[in-house]
Amino acid sequence: MKPNLYSIVNGKILTPRRCIPNGSVQVENGVITGVHERSFCAPGSTEIDAGGHYIAPGFIDIHVHGGGGADFMDAIDEAFRTVAATHLRHGTTAMTPTTLTAGKDELAETLTVCQRAMAGNTGGVRFLGMHLEGPYFALNQRGAQDPRFIRNPDPEEYQSLIDRFSGVLSRWSAAPELPGALDFARYAVSKGILISLAHTDALYDDIVNGFDHGYTLATHLYSAMNGVTRRGTFRYAGAVEAAFLIPEMDVEIIADGIHLPPPLLQLVYKMKGPDRIALVTDAMRGAGLPEGTSILGSLRHGISVIVEDGVAKMPDRSGFAGSVATMDRLVRTMVHQANIPLIDAVKMASSTPARIMGATQLGTLVEGKRADIVLFDDDIQIKLVMVDGQVLIDTL
Structure with missing residues (x-):
């Protein structure tokens, strides 16, 4: 044989x-x-x-920060291998390593390690290029992102990173309403990079305008973005409603049953359908480990968090600080808690993220x-x- x-x-x-x-x-x-x-x-x-x-099909996680006690922003080869091996055990066969907000030098350092990992030993998991989550975010919607590094798009910075790491940088999340955010999207899309809206204070019209300039994916829908907003006596549709109303917009959801409880998972499924939804873990280094204290982000610049109740929380428990989910858990939650057909749950964990990332052979x-x-x-x-x-x- x-x-x-x-x-x-x-x-x-x-x-x-x-x-x-x-x-x-x-x-x-x-x-x-x-x-x-x-x-x-x-x-x-x-x-x-x-x-x-x-x-x-093997599961494809297009938004993951860490697992097994390691984070991609540790910026060492061993961290990339540890995260990959952790999620491989839970059915992830391809992933998009993801950063948090950081300075340009730290982003470049992490991209350099990713470049090396993509060319060598990834622990078996395919790396589909790196996803920069930030630093071009709305400060008011920063969530657990470090406010020290949040800033508006800087052409010198993003053009340098995109040009230097062509073929490695595959996705970038930003807030489309920021000054310079549309020029940023145009440049990135022209270089073949997927742009997604995230950590945004934008309302409906801003999102529609952003979509027209390349913001075709909504990062962790519902998290760090507005729904219906009231200003004075008037109500305005927010980013969530825009994502629902733009038929061609893809969305990703952290389907751990905690970031989004089952009724919201059912609503997103009903509004967008499995061909427009990617299940993502958004997992931090605590994934695959017992609950307790952990660090969100790099060991050098990360923040202390608490992992309990199946999720990472800020130290004062005022909000979530990332997920500790794995892809098998997401599929399980969609099927057993949200009552989504298994075929569709698997599609959202495989063929839809593959299509979003242009991974046509997966x-x-x-x-x-x-x-x-x-x-x-x-x-x-x-x-x-x-x-x-x-x-x-x-x-x-």
């Missing part, structure tokens, strides 16, 4: 449209070469018996795509993880 030829048999295959109840998937040299509606083991292949579990179990595959049981507990046709996690 050839080690680079696998047949995953006796499983329930999740496609974007349906579940194949007793199917099989063939993999050769890291590529899916067949999806069958029967349990079929290709001659000469290594058989993997799914044992009736679900066979799904996100679905289709012949010719890369063999990033997860197996899980009815409780969405991960049993096997395959990346590029290599089995990296196996608890079958």
